[in-house]
Amino acid sequence: MPKIFPDFTENKAYYIIILVSVFLGAVIRLNGLGVWTLALDEYYIIASSENILKHGLPQFTNGGYYSRGILLQYLISFLISLGIKVEFAGRIFSVIASLITIPPIYLIAKRIGNIKIATLAVVIFSFSIWHIEFARFARMYSPFQAIFMWYIYFALLDFTNKNLNNYKWLLFLSFLSLFVYEGSIFLVVFNFIPFILQRRINVKYLLFTIFIFVSSIFINTFGFRKLLSNPRIPPEYLEKIGSQVSNLPI
DSSP states (O other): OOOSOTTTTTTHHHHHHHHHHHHHHHHHHHTTTTTSOOOHHHHHHHHHHHHHHHHSSOBOTTSOBOOTTHHHHHHHHHHHHTTOOHHHHHHHHHHHHHHHTHHHHHHHHHHHSOHHHHHHHHHHHHHOHHHHHHHTSSSSHHHHHHHHHHHHHHHHHHHHHTSOTTHHHHHHHHHHHTTTOTTHHHHHHHTTHHHHHHTOOOHHHHHHHHHHHHHHHHHHHSOGGGTTOOTTSOHHHHHHHHHHHHHSOO
């Protein structure tokens, strides 16, 4: 992992600003995290996490499975099983993911600019109302953002150094993203780009890349919501869900 503050003595003022911003940003994100009732979209994740505790899988009452943010669902279900309040259990991972996003933002900004730009980027992210809102939202958007930004950082390293030394991290992060959010399709497609830019093929990496791409197509197109569904579900609803899934471009 990269050294984030290798020149602390030389740029002490900037790093103090960064540390204070991150600390205050964390406090804002954590303040009253488990107080407010669930929003509608948050309920989907929480209800599915509770179903995991009942069935071992995110199974709907009348059949079918809620596969969105599956990794987040299992993490939340673990906290719920410990007796942690569902509102807090659902949102804490988004907060953690938001804070984990800060290092790659700093590193990318510093690499393409300088310490001043990196400091400004961290301050903006720490106090951005938009990012604070999603960091306090029990959904998979903030976790995916963390994965995406780390992916971009490692991809930028390999692009700059003209090698594939960090490609294993691209594979790991893109594979992990399959179980976080449908936006993973951007990463699994981008996995092919380094081969084009470097003009060389690593057969092992290429095979893993193809496997992840095929897995993404399967996960994003398979009808988990209709799997083993009870006939009592209105056929009009199943038809609507089916048309929505089939019309989504891969």
